[in-house]
Structures are given as structure tokens and as C-alpha cells.
Amino acid sequence: MSESSPLLQPGYSAVPPGHVATVVTSLEMLARPPARSTHPFPAGLALEPLARTVAAYRALYRAVGTDWLWFSRLVMAEEKLQAILDNPQVELLVLRKDGRDAGILELDFSQAGECELAFFGVTPDMVGTGVGRSLMNEAIARAWARPIKRFWVHTCTLDHPAALDFYRRSGFVPYAFQVEVFPDPRLTGILPRDCSRHVPLLG
Numbered sequence: 001m002s003e004s005s006p007l008l009q010p011g012y013s014a015v016p017p018g019h020v021a022t023v024v025t026s027l028e029m030l031a032r033p034p035a036r037s038t039h040p041f042p043a044g045l046a047l048e049p050l051a052r053t054v055a056a057y058r059a060l061y062r063a064v065g066t067d068w069l070w071f072s073r074l075v076m077a078e079e080k081l082q083a084i085l086d087n088p089q090v091e092l093l094v095l096r097k098d099g100r101d102a103g104i105l106e107l108d109f110s111q112a113g114e115c116e117l118a119f120f121g122v123t124p125d126m127v128g129t130g131v132g133r134s135l136m137n138e139a140i141a142r143a144w145a146r147p148i149k150r151f152w153v154h155t156c157t158l159d160h161p162a163a164l165d166f167y168r169r170s171g172f173v174p175y176a177f178q179v180e181v182f183p184d185p186r187l188t189g190i191l192p193r194d195c196s197r198h199v200p201l202l203g
Contacts, residue, residue: 027172
């Protein structure tokens with residue numbers, strides 16, 4: 001958490017009209033966890049390098065994240081996003097099911113001695129199938145295959161309700177909480193108005 005971040009006072013805090021608020025939990029793993037029993041990907045599923053183009057990345061990002069109001073990489077300037085995609089310290093992988101996008105795994109090793117699990121998730125039809133566990137096992141193995149001392153991730157209350165517990169069971173430990181407020185991307189036209197029905201749409 002940034003030292004300059006203002007601290008919320010106890011009680012309710014007003015959110016501007018047309019905005020969304022979410023509680024962000026940051027978690028970290030400071031040592032490689034004990035080996036887990038493997039969960040191989042089922043037949044028809046394969047983890048492959050993602051084509052490092054803005055179009056391919058955003059298509060995958062939308063497929064996985066629309067229901068959870070993922071929007072940051074959709075509003076990012078194309079040249080800035082392309083710089084991330086061109087960074088050799090960023091691993092970009094797509095989980096494919098019979099040739100179509102089914103999951104994303106983005107690992108950022110830009111900070112020496114660290115790895116950020118920048119984006120991780122599966123498409124709606126893959127939720128609850130156990131594929132997420134296989135993808136996480138792959139993420140942990142790839143992260144700790146490099147000389148890192150810290151593997152970290154953040155999640156928020158807009159994500160799947162089981163996400164936080166999933167990360168904790170994977171070996172991550174919460175270390176910081178923040179509240180993020182941002183314009184609702186459904187009202188700005190970035191995402192469809194009818195997505196993320198678990199989040200009230202207050203125009």
C-alpha cells in the first residue's frame with residue numbers, strides 16, 4: 001500500500017454517482033510452497049504462448065474478465081499496453097480449449113527478485129471445473145522456477161466470491177487492504193451494460 005494513500009475513517013464513505021467501489025486485498029507468498037498433488041489439464045486444454053499483439057491480448061482479457069469488470073487494460077493507451085506485451089520479463093500465456101481462449105496467465109518479473117501474478121483467470125464456462133487449480137499450479141511452478149523471493153497478487157470484491165479463499169489455499173497471505181473507486185466501465189461504454197450483474201448499476 002502506498003504511504004501516501006489517504007486512510008478511510010470508520011463509517012460510511014460516499015461514492016460519486018456513476019462510480020464503483022471495491023475492496024482490494026493484496027496477498028504475497030514469500031517462499032515456494034510445498035509440492036502439491038498435480039492437477040493436469042484435461043484433454044482438449046493446452047497452455048500456449050499468447051500472440052503479443054494488442055488485439056489478441058484484449059480479446060483474451062475480455063473473454064476472461066468482462067464478468068468481473070476488468071477494464072484497466074481496455075482503457076490503457078495502445079502504445080503503453082504494447083510496451084508491456086513486448087517486455088521480455090512478462091510471461092503471457094493463454095489456456096485454450098479445443099482452439100478457443102479459455103484462460104489467461106500473466107506473470108510479471110520486471111521487479112528484481114519478485115513476480116507479480118498480474119492477471120489470472122478462466123472464462124465463465126471453465127469456472128468450477130477445477131481448471132483454475134491446474135492453472136494456479138502452473139503459475140506457482142513458473143514463478144518459483146526463477147530466482148525470486150516474493151510472489152504476489154491482488155484481488156478485489158468484484159472478483160469471483162471464491163477468489164480470495166482460492167488464493168489463500170494456494171499459499172498466498174493477505175498483507176494489505178485498500179478501497180478503489182473508479183467510473184463504472186458499463187456506463188462509459190467500455191464494457192456491456194448487462195455484464196457483472198452481481199454489481200449494482202447505478203447511473
